Every structure is written in structure tokens, then in C-alpha cells.
Amino acid sequence: MGGKEERRTVGSAFEATGLRVPLDRIQPLRVVGAKTRRSSKYAQIAASIAEVGVIEPPVVARHPTERGRxxxxxxxxxxxxxxxGGETDVLCLIATDDEAFTYNKRISRLAAVQEHRMILQAIDRKVPEERLARALNIDIGTLRQKKRALHGVCPEAIEILKDKPVSLGVFALLKRMVPLRQIEAAETMAGMNRYSKGYVRAILAATPEAQLVPDAKPKAVKGLSAEQVALMERETAQLDREIKAAEQSYGPDHLRLVLARGYVAKLVANARVARWLQQHQPEMLTEFRKIAETDIAAA
Structure with missing residues (x-):
């Protein structure tokens, strides 16, 4: 190299400036059905846009063959x-990579942890609580509950659960455990792909008293004796060991699954391929889209 340090550049994932794009020039990659339109998430987004406008611009990629689309x-x-709402255009971020599954998996789902951080950022920017509650389509009490949701939960457990479908009640239960046990509980939840409050309540019931925070002993579980609770503790510890052993063995299979899912996702993200499949093999296109939308990390 002649003593000279090699200089490497990292390409940007987006074009330097946003672009206001007519809505009729934007081609969706999936259909928003009637059930989704009736969902609380759709109502929440509608309320947010009506109150404060579009905070996070949509992400689009230039069509590979049709100029201006x-x-x-x-x-x-x-x-x-x-x-x-009758709008005709929207400010968009222009991605330089059209791998739709990447953005759909990493951006579009607003998990409880992400929502908590968004609320704190809005409050730091001096957005009034009343306005923020209207934007999220919730009342002030719920907003304040969401704001305090992660107080007492260790950062490592939060990192594990940051993109998982975890309810606020789950964090309330985690707070009753010491940090190390919180991490173990979060890893068990992720390993079993179970995030319900009832499941975490069972983990809490099987947690030894030494791993609970002071004055946070779980209430006696109805129908279970002390011996049965002790058995649950031993079985939970065994489950933790089995999960860790499984994590060491499934790596190659997981890698192959990720690569296969990525290939299928690229196929259905290609407008020409998707159009041909829609015309000739609609059932196959439906199944391909299910595969592309599969959360490999939780599978």
C-alpha cells in the first residue's frame, strides 16, 4: 500500500434530500385491507397526522423501470x-436500496419500547402532554403511564425487547425482578417467542426470592403450594439452560433461513415479478409474501 492508509467510503442509505412525491406516483407493495383500517393502530396514526402532521416521512425507492414512479x-x-384525508402528495425519504423487507421489518412496527422513546423525545422537545395524547389517540393518564413504562427495567432487557410485541404490563412485572433476572426473563421470552403478560407472570412466580427486588415478592399463586412453586423454579432454570443450548446449535439453519427469506422478499419486491405472479400464480404470490413478512428473529 506504499505506507498510505486505504480510505473507504460508506454509501448513504438515502438520497441527500427528501422529495415531495404525488401520492398517485407511489406504488404500495402490499394492500391495506379493511381489517387494518378498522384497527386501533390505523386510528392512532390517523389521529397523529390530524394533530401534528406526518412526523416520520414514508420511505420510497425510485422505480427501476418507470421514471417518476x-x-x-x-x-x-x-x-x-x-x-x-384527500391529500395529494407527501414528503418522502428516497432510499438508495429497494429491499422492501428490510424497511418493513426494521421501521414500520412501533413496539412499546420504541413508542416510549418517541414519547420521551417529544416531551424533551416541549410538546405539551395534551397535544401528544391527542396525537397518539390516548388519554393523559395512559400517556403518563407509557412515559414511566421503562423506569426500573435494565438497559440489556430493554435492548432484547425493543422490537418485540410487549405490553406495558410486562414491564411492570419485570421491574419486580433484579436486573440479571430481567435479562434472563427477556431472553426466555424471546427464545420461546412468547410475550404475554400471563407468561411473564409465570416467570415471576418461578423466580427465587433472592432474584426479586426488595419488597417486590410476588403474591402467592392461587392453587399452587410452596413445593409446586419450587418445582416451577427448577423447571424454569432447566428451560433457561435448554434455550442457551439451542441457541448454540441453530445458527447455520437460521442463516440459511435468513438468506432464503431475503431472496423471496427480493422477488416479491420486484414489481415485474410481483405483477407476473399476480397474473399467473396468485396463490404462490400470497405464500411468498407471507414468507417475506416472516419475522426470522422471532421464528
Whole structure:
């Protein structure tokens, strides 16, 4: 190298500036059905846009063959709310990579941890609580509960659960455990792909008193004796060991699954391929989309 340090550049994932794009030039990659339109998440997004506008711009990629058209990678609900409201265009981020599954998996789902951080950021920016509650379509009491949701939960457990479908009640139960036990509980939840409050309550019931925070002993579980609770503790510890052993053995299979899912996702993200499948093999296209939308990390 002649003593000279090699300089490497990292390409940007987005174009330097946003672009206001007409809605009729944006091609969705999935259909927002009637059930989704009736969901609380759709109502929440509609209320947020009505109150404070579009905070997070949709992500689009330039169409590979049709000049002036764009593929919608992230923000399907936001775009549909704007269409329903009679808007004609929206400010978008222009991605330099059209791998739709990447954005759909990493951006579009607002988990409890992400929502908590968004609320704190809005409060730091001096957004009034009343306005923020209206934007989220919730009352002030619920907003304040969400704001305090992660107080007492260790950062490592939060990191494990940051993109998981965890309710606020789960965090309330985790707070009753010491940090190390919180991490073990979060790893067990992720390993078993179970995030319900009832499941975490069972983990709490099987937690030895030494791993509970002071004055946070779980209430006696109805129908269980002390011996049965002790048995649950031993079985939970065994389950933890089995999960860790499984994690060491499934790596190669998981890698192959990720690669296969990525290939299928690229196929259905290609407008020409998706159009051909829709015309000739609609059932196969439906199954391919299910595969592309599979959460490999939770599978």
C-alpha cells in the first residue's frame, strides 16, 4: 500500500434530500385491507397526522423501470391515511436500496419500547402532554403511564425487547425482578417467542426470592403450594439452560433461513415479478409474501 492508509467510503442509505412525491406516483407493495383500517393502530396514526402532521416521512425507492414512479418501502398506513384525508402528495425519504423487507421489518412496527422513546423525545422537545395524547389517540393518564413504562427495567432487557410485541404490563412485572433476572426473563421470552403478560407472570412466580427486588415478592399463586412453586423454579432454570443450548446449535439453519427469506422478499419486491405472479400464480404470490413478512428473529 506504499505506507498510505486505504480510505473507504460508506454509501448513504438515502438520497441527500427528501422529495415531495404525488401520492398517485407511489406504488404500495402490499394492500391495506379493511381489517387494518378498522384497527386501533390505523386510528392512532390517523389521529397523529390530524394533530401534528406526518412526523416520520414514508420511505420510497425510485422505480427501476418507470421514471417518476416510486415503490413504497415503509409507511403504508401513513400513505393510506393521507389518501383517505384527500391529500395529494407527501414528503418522502428516497432510499438508495429497494429491499422492501428490510424497511418493513426494521421501521414500520412501533413496539412499546420504541413508542416510549418517541414519547420521551417529544416531551424533551416541549410538546405539551395534551397535544401528544391527542396525537397518539390516548388519554393523559395512559400517556403518563407509557412515559414511566421503562423506569426500573435494565438497559440489556430493554435492548432484547425493543422490537418485540410487549405490553406495558410486562414491564411492570419485570421491574419486580433484579436486573440479571430481567435479562434472563427477556431472553426466555424471546427464545420461546412468547410475550404475554400471563407468561411473564409465570416467570415471576418461578423466580427465587433472592432474584426479586426488595419488597417486590410476588403474591402467592392461587392453587399452587410452596413445593409446586419450587418445582416451577427448577423447571424454569432447566428451560433457561435448554434455550442457551439451542441457541448454540441453530445458527447455520437460521442463516440459511435468513438468506432464503431475503431472496423471496427480493422477488416479491420486484414489481415485474410481483405483477407476473399476480397474473399467473396468485396463490404462490400470497405464500411468498407471507414468507417475506416472516419475522426470522422471532421464528
Amino acid at each position: 416510486f415503490l413504497l418501502l415503509d409507511g403504508h398506513l401513513r400513505v393510506e391515511v393521507l389518501r383517505d
